[in-house]
């Protein structure tokens with residue numbers, strides 16, 4: 001028994017992405033969910049599984065109440081930050097493959113920029129139980145934000161392997177170029193490697209343009225069994241391989257034997273084996289980009305290049321449209337919006353349907369999407385079109 | 387206005403121990419760095435945990451660490467993500483591989499630049515409501 005091609009992503013939905021939404025996280029979650037359900041050609045009561053993702057989320061019961069679901073047969077909580085959407089794909093694929101239910105809704109919404117909120121990333125993470133070590137031992141000394149917690153990983157990578165600011169910049173520029181092709185992207189101004197290099201230092205070695213966007217919005221997808229998906233609206237997009245992994249000492253970056261090794265290093269061989277494809281088969285990649293460096297490290301941990309060679313790998317425009325591995329074709333968390341990477345899943349499906357507009361990778365048949373959360377938990381889904 | 391009674395001044399996040407970590411913070415306030423040791427197999431661990439991940443025993447004691455180690459990595463904060471740190475910018479946080487085989491994160495004493503593998507020594511320095519673990523390069 002394997003999950004290969006047992007499940008399809010049949011519906012996708014997104015709200016407008018912006019800063020300063022007047023809607024609550026749950027309203028954004030419902031709005032994107034209704035779009036994804038309609039996109040699949042389903043009605044809300046058809047949903048019989050739900051995986052709400054996020055800290056401020058509607059519950060399974062809220063979906064029953066508001067969507068008039070007569071018989072919700074499956075629900076789950078996946079508490080791994082930005083890795084959750086792709087881990088939820090694994091969870092949903094397992095549920096529909098086993099016949100537990102037919103259509104699982106994976107959904108996320110957030111509003112972090114509303115003035116009334118006053119709840120920035122630094123403060124937010126210290127309310128989350130998985131960060132209790134950080135909160136007790138690191139936060140009081142001034143290790144406040146994700147940028148500061150990730151920065152020592154990036155610094156060590158630079159020192160050991162010669163990774164450079166220009167390599168980080170390559171990731172930022174590729175994402176921004178793609179965001180400019182996307183009407184639903186927060187960032188609308190072109191940037192160059194020079195702009196990146198001269199952007200304000202935040203937590204050395206990270207500069208402003210290495211950091212993803214605090215933004216508001218909702219995204220959702222529907223996962224259906226491959227048999228049920230035949231009758232739905234779009235060409236089938238199969239989940240061919242999917243896997244999750246956790247780093248050693250997952251609760252604190254500082255405690256990891258090798259702080260530059262991520263959970264996706266364990267997940268990637270499982271996902272590639274399940275899908276029965278090789279790296280050369282990947283036409284498009286949507287890689288979780290909370291920071292530019294995170295893309296470089298995941299490329300290494302997934303085996304696109306050897307450890308330490310992620311910097312040279314991204315150089316020369318390889319990640320841009322027209323390059324060998326077009327990456328974050330929607331603009332990513334760095335330039336489209338930060339909705340925990342569910343927007344990466346939506347974009348991969350759009351690409352494999354051939355619906356990605358100006359950002360379409362011609363002939364894209366197979367692609368991958370990663371999730372990265374809680375400072376190192378990782379997940380990878382390889383998808384292909386029928 | 388007397389700044390020490392200005393309730394509007396931003397305060398640093400408090401150092402709040404748990405039942406599990408209380409021995410660490412008690413020692414820290416005395417200027418001693420202690421780490422947890424499994425009473426059954428002797429494995430050292432940091433940060434404090436309920437169980438030994440090698441033999442799964444819940445019995446532990448605490449041993450004093452030398453504070454000596456080498457720099458594993460570091461970052462320099464240029465942006466204040468918390469208002470209480472705004473007037474300390476830029477400040478450096480350093481991760482240190484302690485001789486005892488565990489890693490600690492601390493503040494870097496200004497005046498020199500960390501680099502990978504640099505030999506350091508750490509200790510506790512008082513702050514408004516507790517103590518900070520602070521590292522500096524070993525001279526020479």
Ligand SMILES: [Zn+2]
Pocket residue numbers: 424425426427428429438439440441442443
């Ligand atoms: Zn033991």
